[in-house]
Amino acid sequence: MGLQTDSTTQAGEPAIPAPSASELFWMFCRVGMTSFGGGTSSWLHREIVEKKGWIAEDEFFDTLALCQALPGLNVTNIAVWMGRRLLGIRGALSACAGIVVIPSIVIVLIAILFAKISHYPLTEVALGGATAAAVALPFSMGLKMSLRIRRTPVPLAVMTVTFLAIGVFKWPLIWVAPICGVASVWWEHVQREPG
Numbered sequence: 001m002g003l004q005t006d007s008t009t010q011a012g013e014p015a016i017p018a019p020s021a022s023e024l025f026w027m028f029c030r031v032g033m034t035s036f037g038g039g040t041s042s043w044l045h046r047e048i049v050e051k052k053g054w055i056a057e058d059e060f061f062d063t064l065a066l067c068q069a070l071p072g073l074n075v076t077n078i079a080v081w082m083g084r085r086l087l088g089i090r091g092a093l094s095a096c097a098g099i100v101v102i103p104s105i106v107i108v109l110i111a112i113l114f115a116k117i118s119h120y121p122l123t124e125v126a127l128g129g130a131t132a133a134a135v136a137l138p139f140s141m142g143l144k145m146s147l148r149i150r151r152t153p154v155p156l157a158v159m160t161v162t163f164l165a166i167g168v169f170k171w172p173l174i175w176v177a178p179i180c181g182v183a184s185v186w187w188e189h190v191q192r193e194p195g
Contacts, residue, residue, distance in 0.1 A: 016052070018086055019052070019054065020087075021087060021094040024094040025094040025095070025098040027047055027098065028083075028094075028095045028099040029099070029102050029103065030047075031043045031047060033106060040075045041064055041075070042137055042144075044060075044075075044078060044082070045060055045064075045141070048060060048082060055085065055086075061144075061148055064078060064141075065145070066081070067081055069177055075099055076096060076099060079092075079096045080092045080096050082095055146159065154187045158180050161180060162176060162177075162180045
């Protein structure tokens with residue numbers, strides 16, 4: 001399953017051609033190299049939705065929500081899912097390799113460097129600054145996603161209960177995610193049923 005490559009879409013707008021495997025690899029590699037923490041999903045949103053227009057914003061946020069609920073690293077899940085969506089198996093492999101291979105090598109080199117300079121006071125200052133930025137990035141993506149939630153009692157209640165259960169009461173994610181996730185999916189299904 002890839003992007004529509006006809007000259008026009010069903011709505012009569014020009015179709016956006018599917019990316020090549022190398023284009024996916026380098027785009028995901030660039031994102032992996034230039035973002036950190038929860039900021040990766042924000043950066044992917046900017047690249048895939050805003051700049052490239054490869055998928056619609058709603059589909060990106062739906063995919064992000066699903067990938068966060070799946071086991072494994074969110075960013076790797078997103079790379080595999082988006083790569084598969086855009087270019088099939090080749091896309092999944094290219095996107096996953098792009099987000100993992102070169103950024104992992106760079107992370108190892110940075111870790112070696114930080115181990116050698118960790119005794120300097122400036123290193124602690126640098127890490128403190130990075131921490132502030134790392135907290136702000138996932139917060140901004142969470143805010144964007146929360147604005148998409150329908151302002152009705154049940155979705156807001158599920159969001160609040162999930163936040164309180166994990167963030168405040170420290171309940172295990174392995175129980176909270178399936179229970180709140182199933183409740184939310186069931187409610188959406190009930191709401192969409194005709195009659």
